[in-house]
Amino acid sequence: NSDLILAVNAVLVNSDSNRRYIVKDILGQGTFGQVAKCWVPETNNHVAIKVIKNQPAYYHQAVVEISILTMLNQNFDPEDKHHIVRILDHFVFQRHLCISFEMLGVNLYELLKLNQYRGISLKLLRLFAKQILDALLVLRDARVIHCDLKPENILLTTRLQSAEIKMIDFGSACMENRTVYSYIQSRFYRSPEVLLGHPYTTAIDMWSFGCIVAELFLGLPLFPGASEYDLIKRMIEILRDQPPDHILRSAKNTSKYFKHVGVSSRLDENRTGEGQQSAYRFLTESEYEAREMKKPESGKRYFNFDTLEDIVVNYPHLNRKKMTEEEIAKENQSRLAFIDFLRGLVEFDPEKRWTPGQAARHPFVTEEAFTCPYMPAPETPRKPVSQIVTVDHNPGSGHWF
Ligand code: ADP
Ligand code: MG
Numbered sequence: 332n333s334d335l336i337l338a339v340n341a342v343l344v345n346s347d348s349n350r351r352y353i354v355k356d357i358l359g360q361g362t363f364g365q366v367a368k369c370w371v372p373e374t375n376n377h378v379a380i381k382v383i384k385n386q387p388a389y390y391h392q393a394v395v396e397i398s399i400l401t402m403l404n405q406n407f408d409p410e411d412k413h414h415i416v417r418i419l420d421h422f423v424f425q426r427h428l429c430i431s432f433e434m435l436g437v438n439l440y441e442l443l444k445l446n447q448y449r450g451i452s453l454k455l456l457r458l459f460a461k462q463i464l465d466a467l468l469v470l471r472d473a474r475v476i477h478c479d480l481k482p483e484n485i486l487l488t489t490r491l492q493s494a495e496i497k498m499i500d501f502g503s504a505c506m507e508n509r510t511v512y513s514y515i516q517s518r519f520y521r522s523p524e525v526l527l528g529h530p531y532t533t534a535i536d537m538w539s540f541g542c543i544v545a546e547l548f549l550g551l552p553l554f555p556g557a558s559e560y561d562l563i564k565r566m567i568e569i570l571r572d573q574p575p576d577h578i579l580r581s582a583k584n585t586s587k588y589f590k591h592v593g594v595s596s597r598l599d600e601n602r603t604g605e606g607q608q609s610a611y612r613f614l615t616e617s618e619y620e621a622r623e624m625k626k627p628e629s630g631k632r633y634f635n636f637d638t639l640e641d642i643v644v645n646y647p648h649l650n651r652k653k654m655t656e657e658e659i660a661k662e663n664q665s666r667l668a669f670i671d672f673l674r675g676l677v678e679f680d681p682e683k684r685w686t687p688g689q690a691a692r693h694p695f696v697t698e699e700a701f702t703c704p705y706m707p708a709p710e711t712p713r714k715p716v717s718q719i720v721t722v723d724h725n726p727g728s729g730h731w732f
Contacts, residue, residue, distance in 0.1 A: 335382060335427050337367050343380060343429055345422035352380055352431065363389050363502060364427070368434065378419055379435065383428040393428050396502045397421050399475055403501075407473045414466040416486070416499045435497055436489045439482035439543070443550055450550035450647050453665045458494045459485075460544050461696055466498045467540060467687035471533045472713065474507040478515045480539035482546060507533055513583075518562060519552045523574045523679050526559055528583030534681035537690070541676025548669065549634070549646055553677070557630030560619055563588055564629075566677075567613055569639050574679045579611045587623070590614055639677070643670045668694050668701035675705065686710050 343352040352369035355377070359366040364384045370377055383393040400418045408415055420431040439459070443450070451459075463485065470477060477484075477498070484500040503515060515535075516525055522538035524531050545553040553569070556562025567573050579585045589611040620626050636642045643666055651659060672695035675685040685693075689707035694700065 334384060335425055337365050337382060343367075343369065343382070343424050345420060345424070345429075347422060348420075350420065352378065352429075363392065369431070377434040378431045379433070381430045381432070382424075383430070385426045385428075390428055392502050393430060395504065396500075397430060399504045399506075400501045403469065403473055403475065407469050412465075413469045414462040414495075414497050415469065416497045432499070433497075434489060435486035435499065437487055439485045439487075439496070439547065442487065443482065443547070446550065448550040450548050453548065453662070453669060455494060456544060456547050456669075457696060457698070459496055459547060461691070462496050463498065463540060463543070464687045464691045464696070467533075467536055468691065470536065471687055474533070474713075475501075475504055476507055476510070476531070476533050477501065477504050477536050477539075478512075479503040479517060479520075480536050480543060481517045481520045482543055485543070518559070519555055521556075521559075521562065522681070523563070523566065524578060524582070524681050526563060527574060527578060527585055527588075529578050529581065532681060534684050534686075537676055537684050537687065538678075538681075540690075541673055544676070545639075545643075545673055549642070551633045553639075553642075555630055555633065558628035560588060560614075560616075560627035561629045563613065564627075566679075568637065569642070570677060570679070571638060572679055573609065573611070573613060576610055578680070579609075585611065588614055588619070590618065639673060640670055643673070664701065665695070671695065671701065671704055675707070 337354050337357060339354055339356070341354045343354065344350070345352075350371065350373055352371055354367045355370050356368040357365060358368050358379060362384075364382045366379055366381050368377055369380050381393070383389050397418065400416070403415055404411075404417055407413070411417060416435065417433040418430060419433060422429055437445070477500075479500060479502070480498075484498065485496050486499055488495040488497060505511065510531055513525070513528055516522065516539060520539035520542045522531065522535040525535055542553050554562055554565045556565055574582075579589055590613075591610060592612045593610055614622065616627060616629075634642045634646050636645055644663075649659060649662060654662070672690070672693050675693070676690060678684040685707060688710055690696065692707060693705050
């Protein structure tokens with residue numbers, strides 16, 4: 332089970348086509364293996380190659396990545412217009428599955444870091460949001476769930492002076508009718524239905540998308556949960572809401588985090604705004620500790636504000652000295668539209684959460700005047716499943732290496 336050590340100038344070969352790839356740089360490393368920047372002498376350009384560890388779990392995951400991405404590229408985005416990374420080639424080299432992709436630039440987490448975690452302007456954020464929504468629209472039509480949307484998996488293209496981005500890393504993706512795994516999504520971007528062990532849909536990517544756009548604006552994650560308990564606690568506090576009863580009633584993990592208090596009990600007024608009644612109450616830390624026999628991990632507090640509204644309105648300081656009154660008024664107006672946009676994305680109920688199409692028509696995105704809360708028109712039904720191209724999970728030989 333020797334692992335391939337990738338060094339600069341090492342050569343990877345696709346033995347079917349005889350195409351050679353010369354390693355120039357290591358771009359990333361993870362549990363799956365490594366990503367290398369490679370030069371292709373045949374075409375004199377660069378590609379990014381993901382070299383997968385030769386272990387069955389990683390091999391199978393990579394096979395799914397190849398089949399889903401190939402299907403998306405060929406059948407749903409043949410002209411490369413929808414901000415999804417292009418897969419170029421795949422082959423087995425010295426018992427390692429290798430996947431080559433178009434070469435892209437820095438990821439959005441690196442961009443935030445380069446900007447000292449100060450967040451980006453709503454103007455640039457709008458450009459990014461449009462493109463991510465464009466990709467999510469394609470995924471919804473294709474009935475693909477990405478399952479790992481986060482700033483690290485959205486990359487700038489290498490075109491200079493452009494704000495073009497692409498979605499990468501379909502290594503956790505699945506078809507909507509084959510949701511096999513329950514432990515998915517990176518914690519900060521994990522949706523309430525996944526946390527609660529409830530059946531999930533493409534709506535989980537919209538939750539992650541909401542967390543991403545909030546983070547791009549703030550520079551820091553909106554829900555940096557140090558544990559799942561801490562994550563739900565933060566969501567409830569910041570959103571002043573909790574998962575709807577119809578989810579809590581049937582979800583597998585509800586009793587880990589909530590106490591059934593019967594239909595007559597009132598939920599803390601502060602938390603619902605509307606004073607709705609819920610049959611469930613979030614466990615206090617000591618109740619959780621007594622039930623799970625361990626203290627929940629709890630992390631740092633980044634914002635000195637309690638609600639989503641207060642954080643967005645107050646946290647990223649305006650440099651008022653450098654702005655005209657008119658600019659300040661416009662920024663404040665944009666922030667109000669942005670809060671309304673976020674509200675439909677980090678919505679506890681996946682049925683009410685906006686779809687990519689509904690979010691794309693929000694005034695924040697379209698730049699129409701924002702006057703009152705956005706009420707999206709209901710979505711037209713999607714194509715029946717029979718017309719959807721299904722994925723062949725078996726490129727080449729069926730065994731792993
Ligand atoms: P993982 O499943 O380990 O997250 P990714 O596909 O996300 O694997 O790749 C890991 C990292 O490698 C990315 O976060 C990015 O920094 C880099 N990377 C991946 N694909 C590309 C690409 N096409 N161009 C440039 N860098 C890439
Ligand atoms: Mg990744």
